[in-house]
Amino acid sequence: MSLNAIMKPRAVAVVGASTRPHTIGSDLMKRLLEYGFTGPVYPVNPKGGVIEGLEAYRSVADLPEGVDLAIIVVNSKFVPETVDACHAKGIKGLVVISAGFKETGPEGAAFEADLLAKVRQYGMRMVGPNCLGVVNTHPEVRLDGCFAESLPERGDIGFVSQSGALGGGILNILKDLNLGFAQFISIGNQADIDAQAALEYWEHEEDVRQILLYMESIRDPKAFREHAARITKKKPVLALKAGRSAAGASAASSHTGSLAGADRAADALLKQAGVIRELGLKDLFNSAKAFSNCPIPKGDRIAIVTNSGGPGIMATDAVSAYGMRMAEISESTKAELRSFLPAAASVKNPVDMIASAPLEHYQRTVETVLADPGVDMVMVIYLPFLGLKDTDVAKALMDIKAKHPEKPIIGCFMTENRFFTELSDMKVTVPFYMYAEEAVDAMERLNRQRLWMERPEGVVPAFEVKKDAVRAMFDRVKSEGRTELSTRESMEVLDAYGVRTCRSTFAKTAEEAAAAADAIGYPVVMKMTSTTVSHKTDVGGVRVGLASHDAVLENFRDLVAKLEAKGLAEGFEGVIIQEMVVGKRETVCGIATDPQYGPMMMFGLGGIFVEALEDVAFRLAPLNDQDAKELVRSVKAFKLLQGARGTTPAQIDRVEETLLRLSQLVTDFPEVQELDINPLMISEKNGEPIAVDGRIRIA
Amino acid sequence: MSLNAIMKPRAVAVVGASTRPHTIGSDLMKRLLEYGFTGPVYPVNPKGGVIEGLEAYRSVADLPEGVDLAIIVVNSKFVPETVDACHAKGIKGLVVISAGFKETGPEGAAFEADLLAKVRQYGMRMVGPNCLGVVNTHPEVRLDGCFAESLPERGDIGFVSQSGALGGGILNILKDLNLGFAQFISIGNQADIDAQAALEYWEHEEDVRQILLYMESIRDPKAFREHAARITKKKPVLALKAGRSAAGASAASSHTGSLAGADRAADALLKQAGVIRELGLKDLFNSAKAFSNCPIPKGDRIAIVTNSGGPGIMATDAVSAYGMRMAEISESTKAELRSFLPAAASVKNPVDMIASAPLEHYQRTVETVLADPGVDMVMVIYLPFLGLKDTDVAKALMDIKAKHPEKPIIGCFMTENRFFTELSDMKVTVPFYMYAEEAVDAMERLNRQRLWMERPEGVVPAFEVKKDAVRAMFDRVKSEGRTELSTRESMEVLDAYGVRTCRSTFAKTAEEAAAAADAIGYPVVMKMTSTTVSHKTDVGGVRVGLASHDAVLENFRDLVAKLEAKGLAEGFEGVIIQEMVVGKRETVCGIATDPQYGPMMMFGLGGIFVEALEDVAFRLAPLNDQDAKELVRSVKAFKLLQGARGTTPAQIDRVEETLLRLSQLVTDFPEVQELDINPLMISEKNGEPIAVDGRIRIA
Structure with a gap:
């Protein structure tokens, strides 16, 4: 639903207008009148009287017809009944400045939820509660419904601030910065209208030519991403997402009462949506100035x-x-x-x-x-x-x-x-x-x-996969009361989704083993499996680098001979013939799930370097082909993939494909909570990325 | 020699003072008088006349006694004779604003060299040529010998600018920044007085409580480092060293006529000297404001x-x-x-x-x-x-x-x-x-x-080393007309300087080989050397992981037997028994020489990661123990050294010692142009850093 009732009202009522100086109810009236709102402004105060030269109405019910927007500054406990009265009067837009909702704790959150339900039921739209107000500088509107110090400057920016005081501070310095707003929304607790709603509204507002966001949390990351990715292609969107650090996020959380999402997820989201992230206000304004004038x-x-x-x-x-x-x-x-x-x-x-x-x-x-x-x-x-x-x-x-x-x-x-x-x-x-x-x-x-x-529009490819096999596997694991899949199960899932896994087969005889090796390709590793023998090394239980059919035959026989010679043949089950992946470069890729942002794809340098060098990057699922390209290229180790120091160039498109297939997996099966391929080895033979080990955890 | 004659003159002569408005000779006179220099100001102009209300002297010779400073703004070709005249008059301080020297090309450089020789011969000190002038805001001096737009603000900063226009620009905005100067020197072509001379002078100037430097080049890095490292312990020194990038350095070079040093060397120098490096003017001023007020x-x-x-x-x-x-x-x-x-x-x-x-x-x-x-x-x-x-x-x-x-x-x-x-x-x-x-x-x-x-004062340790052996080696290499040492020679040099190198010995018989292995410690690698056999693999010419005396004996005999069986025994010389270093972490360390800054120590992550991850850092030689500690800790891979992912913690003090020994080597032998230990392997056995391969190039 459009925000026209709020941003372009025919008439505005201020419920809680006041004659007491330096109160919000007084300042708000002053600003509305000083800035020259093009429609009528009606103060509402139960005591009546004259406020800023206007006769106050004693109740919302007394208001004339044609009011689109009510700005509410009464004590929070009177807000619900005020909303009822507004509905009765046909008012469709609300700006609830009053505090005392979610930011105060669980009780306040429940109170806010009830308010929102009411607003939705009435088919109204609401900015706030606990906000600074809204501004529209369009000459045909001139709405300063905000209690900031200064009158707003006209310009081409649509600005959303989750922090009220900060929004006010910004309004205050705009002139000095050579910047001006087209519209401003202080979303406060963002019960109804949030950054995404503003983005959607401003997509088609001609005079909003760039959008600035100050956010401490992103309420609905999925929807935000979808809309932002479209709008950023038309107008620049710049965001300052505070709470980057753990300490900052904890400060943000105490401050706004909203959970601060993991920053790496937020960062991935903004990148994928084409939103330009700024780390400080100075940068935000500097950039806005460029977009306004270039x-x-x-x-x-x-x-x-x-x-x-x-x-x-x-x-x-x-x-x-x-x-x-x-x-x-x-x-x-x-x-x-x-x-x-x-x-x-x-x-x-x-x-x-x-x-x-x-x-x-x-x-x-x-x-x-x-x-x-x-x-x-x-x-x-x-x-x-x-x-x-x-x-x-x-x-x-x-x-x-x-x-x-x-x-x-x-x-x-x-x-x-x-x-x-x-x-x-x-x-x-x-x-x-x-x-x-x-x-x-x-x-x-x-x-x-x-x-x-x-940047080309990304495409989310649809690979042909064995979805049913994975469905069955997950059902079985769940039915056994497990959440962790075994390595073999994990590798089977990867295999079912077309990820190139390290090949291996179980064989009971020398001939079976050699045939398996033929099928897998040489060299192979042969690993004995036995229910009794623990001293594998004594008999050469693991034999690497077997390079031919004959070598497999010979080694199998030698193994059996040694077992018999040492009286260990009992319990011998056979061998696992495994592809021997020779690689110098280990990468990791996988899925991590953020409680708020959902599944993220991870890619980076693997091996012992993972923690020390932190050369990993993230993107939110679902991944499109452009995202995959950028994800792989955003780690420093990308140069290694290209074939540094005499290594075989990696098949980079196959690395991307691996990530895209994992993305499809987690999209098909949201129960996948964690998935790690570590290592995804780059084969020296042909640069193929091969999943050598994998681990999956489901919800 | 003190800069008092320049910064605290009893009287100032302006040679080239002018009545023509908007010329340097006019503006300079205006500033000197307006700012209220506490001593007499004497305009000198061959045409005489009245300049800014003062009777001009027709020549330097006509000046009264007691002039300490001559500010020279005449055409460059008249500068030498002006200096002669100043000398005759007993003037000890010169500020040569005139351009037309080194910045114009080789001819100008020669002209400047002659001028400098004259100044030195006369025992004078000179700021410039090609500069903006000097300022001292001390109430007992009030010298504005500068042709900037604004009068200087009093404050606690000593500022050196290599760029004249920039220095002027800065003087201009100081007031807005809530900053003030105690003294300012525009060093221009820094023929005599450079940043280091200013540092030394300001070390004991009480009212200079912090020092800011704008530099495009550091003329004498060694001396700068020595003095700056001392002074930074007393007062903060902040530097903006421009020309960080190749493009920027090229721009700097065309602009100042001085060679821009490699930035990584400059960066190392500033770090080791305790100079706070800023990347932009904004940051420089922000920091200065903090030091002025906190x-x-x-x-x-x-x-x-x-x-x-x-x-x-x-x-x-x-x-x-x-x-x-x-x-x-x-x-x-x-x-x-x-x-x-x-x-x-x-x-x-x-x-x-x-x-x-x-x-x-x-x-x-x-x-x-x-x-x-x-x-x-x-x-x-x-x-x-x-x-x-x-x-x-x-x-x-x-x-x-x-x-x-x-x-x-x-x-x-x-x-x-x-x-x-x-x-x-x-x-x-x-x-x-x-x-x-x-x-x-x-x-x-x-x-x-x-x-x-x-930070503790660093100590440059003096290790006991075999300097003579290295001297002899380098002499031999030079006498052979070579600059590159062979691997064996390089390893011998490292060994002579106490760097732990991978041990290896040549052995002719099985018994010799086994004894060598006993001395080296197990496991060892045995590598055949032969003048004829190229197909080493056919006979097992390289045998790794030999773990005992008997294994060495057995393998030597087996090797000889195979050679004889295949008719390849002719040409067999013996084997190299080499310590087998088992390590998962390769580091690199070495020496690189910057043409201007001299030898630098390098440390970082090795192997195939060197180029891709660029996880290397530099410090100038000689390295003290604190520098070594910081160098090793300044790479991300340091975490790996501490023992990530089940690896053996490295003997970090031994890594530092290796760097310190290399620093001693290059200090003793400045002819060492390049030295690479790649890899310096961290042994999984005990965390020892071991030089497995080395390469040295001498001048």
């Missing part, structure tokens, strides 16, 4: 134009650290630059016009470099020098931007605060940063959005 | 006091990411907090006073938490809420700081730019940041300085 670039080739070498070097360092490219300035561009720049200037990238560069050099250099087809983005660095004014350079850049809107222009102006304050009173069209590294961060985000938009 | 903490236990949950969580995340600790608030502190905070507040760390916290809650909470003996630093977060003014909270914190100066208090105020502008007009005593992550960065730097100051 087109998505066509590539990652960056040209730097500067009047000071130092910041140019620092910017180059930062570009390289991100793995982006410094543009190769073409010879004709260089020639043109040389035609007007002084001899001491450098016309290679970074283009250093030297400190004394006048305004005309800035203009002509930027236009010339911008026109070079080998340049995708231009970063312009300005340091004050002998009378050239920062604002004049800034205006020149904005003029150039107006003429050439197709490539991002980013300003790095190492100048006084005053400049940024002056900008905040201007309509800026170019993002300006103080420091080189901030400007490069911004370009990286633009480039990341480009890469995401260019 | 004592060095006693520990890393951080308490957070906030009126908004969100930033508290983000700060907690950032603290955890750095591996610092969130303080455990004591029960008695909690009880006291509960006595005045509302029920909805959280008294565990982060202490969340909730949004409505009034000023008194800030005051009392911060004082209470600060008094907790389990707290080393307090971070205070403020978000605007219903009328509580940011400046009032800031002042309250400064009052508390005045009363309790012993623990760092850091402010994170997410409020308007206006607040920071207001601060810039105040005498602040607490560092204030806008974002949680910046505040945590600052605390991490304070903590890092603490760790460095607590």
